[in-house]
Amino acid sequence: MPVTTDRKSKTGQLTSRPDFHSTPRIDQVGVEERASRFTKRSLKKDTKLNGLRLVLNMIDLTTLEGKDTEGKVKQLCYKAMHPHDALPGLPTVAAVCVYPTMVRVAKKALEGSGIKVASVATAFPSGQAPRDVKIRDTKYAVANGADEVDMVISRGKFHAGEYNFVFDEIAAIKEACGHARLKVILETGELGTFDKVRRASDIAMHAGADFIKTSTGKIQPAATMPVTLVMLEAIRDFYYETGKMIGMKPAGGISKSKLALHYLVMVNEVLGADWLTNEWFRFGASSLANDVLMQLAKEASGLYQAGNYFSAD
Amino acid sequence: MATTKKPIRSKKAAVAKTNSIKLKFDTGWTYAPAPESKSAASINKQYDLFINGEWQKPESRKYFDTINPATEEKLSEVAEANAADVNKAVAAARTAYDKVWKKMPATERAKYIFRIARIIQEKARELAIIESLDGGKPIRESRDFDVPTAANHFFYYAGWADKLEYAFPNRKAQPLGVAGQIIPWNFPLLMAAWKIAPALATGNTVVLKPAETTPLTALKLAEIIQEADLPPGVVNILTGAGATGAALVNHPDINKIAFTGSTDVGKIIQRAVSGTNKRVTLELGGKAANIIFEDAPLDQAVEGVINGIFFNQGHVCCAGSRLYVQESVAKEVIRKLKDRMSSLLVGDPLDKNTDIGAINSKQQLDTILKYISIGKKEGAEMYESNCRLPNKGFFCRPTLFTNVAQSNRIAQEEIFGPVLSILTFRTDDEVIEKANNTPYGLSAGVWTDKGSKIFNLTKRLRAGVIWANTFNKFDPGSPFGGYKESGYGREGGLHGLLPYIELTS
16 A cells, blocks of 8 residues: 555654555455355354354453343343353453443452453443544543453544544554553444454554444444455555454344354454464354354254343343 | 644554464354254265166276265265267157247146246255355355256246247247256256246256266256156266266257367367257356455455365356456455455365365365466465364365466466455456456456446456446346357346247247
8 A cells, every 4th residue: 555644653753554445455246255155165063062162251241222221231240150050161351342331340249250341431332522532431441440442443434534544543543552452442333344344454454453343233234244254354454564453343233143153253263373363353243152052052952042041141 | 734744654663563463263152063964865875877867887897986075985976977878868858849848838847847846946955955065165155056046946947838929029949949058066956947937938848967076966957857747758867987078069950069178178069060950058167356446345255265266175167266356456455465364264065164164176176276376376375264174074174376477377367266356456447357358257346336447347348248336246137148268149138048949930
């Protein structure tokens, strides 16, 4: 990509900003075909078992409702630490994802467990707020103990072609995050084309995202395999260009184990073994965990158990 | 641009830093074997010749083995038809033509063809397994491509049978008589469908010879034809090798020869029929150019190139075996190709996860290995993926050559294996000239985001089929065939009816 402007980051390092108008083009038919090819892999025995455990360990267990209460968040945290005690030796989930006001509760509940607290911020899910409000929102979450911040981009500005605005906003939130890792939600369901998904991914990564994430979960369509593939390929190109690893989080719409395993196949074959850990790949999901548990229990006993055997937190 | 010096320097530093970057595809999550069960397929110990609607012992009294190229184990033995057997089959086809098939109302003919299509669908799983066992292609391909496309071909031409007067308005489409059809080993069932379906739809009768290394699905098709209750002699299937084919081509009572196979054999056939009344169509070799421009969607182009050359172990006459990539993106495209190659799994054709199966025969493997060593001697740079190969059977790693020159043999001759030659270009005119600089002209691929460029190239490339931003796509409704030494005549679509009819007013 041609370089148009330069900027100095806080550390005094000179970084270059690509011309985001000329990001790589994506062919929709080709992407959809490639994505469906991953679903043709047949996963059996240990491959399946290891995959399911990995999926469980990659979940950002999420509750993002107006009706969320401290009690609900505490229950969710317990579930995160003890996914299904009837099956000993299970991994925990990766993180619990909540609104900023619930961060303190989650942080306390998860103390010592190693499970991260992720907080949505920047006027999630719409992002319709002035920048200083978004920065305050972020700082509040971090001050309350958030290990990770899930921000939304300003889709209106993006569609208007104001890529510098979007870039600067992400960079400003990254700065406000301090040590917390930043996930940038592109809300791909509002972007419309794969070309734009690729462009938004490039902007986010160059502006300092640690993770790029598909969706808020409040808009349909949320995560799909083709859209995730486009983002994984953007991550791969960025890695070759800069040497910097970026994480990926598809969110919303992944509620079945089989589909989650297809996503793992995709990560495995696009980015390789280094990304097959919850440090670099997450599932934003609420109901996926129980389906994974049901499959794991079935692998252990040979029988499917009814849904009521798994806690509905 | 205010400053130009600094970013260039920092970019250089970044390049130096990132040169060592490599993604890890060989460690981590591997897939446990997921083999398709052989029990769903029944293969007889021995097969006779299918003549006049029944199984007949060969006059030659000889049988030959057909093996599984993935294990080198014998699957079955099939009859070797000699000239006397060919005589019997052609006579049966002639009688069926004169007495039954040409007189039958077209709607009735169509019913039989529809029936064959439906039975293929019913037996899809068994046919896919046998196709993979006998030919070495991955079950994913025989299951998702070969068998369904074969059924679709019968469905498509069944539909034309009673509509020929609409296909050729104001003219009368007359059948030719008995068609002798010789098919290759790369898509055994599908090629049988390509040949038989249009011949039957237009009212001809058929003597078909499948390739000697892959006779089994054609013999299964004979069983299906029996089950469909096709009148005896309308389709006859003779197994055998080159001599059987020659006897068929030279038989005086054949009206039409349809051949798919190598250019060398095509030339022999062409010579053999000269001076006779036989009509001929030939679908021969290829050395397709796949062209990537710098503005192309690169990841999808790379996927297209991978499928273009590694589909069916590269045993595809229209395989995109010459890649022309624009200089400015060559490095990136080659890196992406190598990454993609490392996730291709080579192995047991019956494993559902296998991407590249077994090479069809020892002979073909030797040919491929010969070309790989020629490529190295010619000074091209070879790269192969580092996947593990099974101990037994005929296997070849996906391979690519960079720094290939237009004059290299690996850029000129058809290898018919999983070997890609990569060349670079600068301008549109240059690539068009290079792409056309081949004795073949079967297919080509163009990858660009610019519609005008697609039209410019498709107009000027001499190839029968040109794909834009995709590759190796087949549909019964779309004609297929070549220019130059890739042969003549078209199969598929309305064009595919023409080789089997005489148009009168």
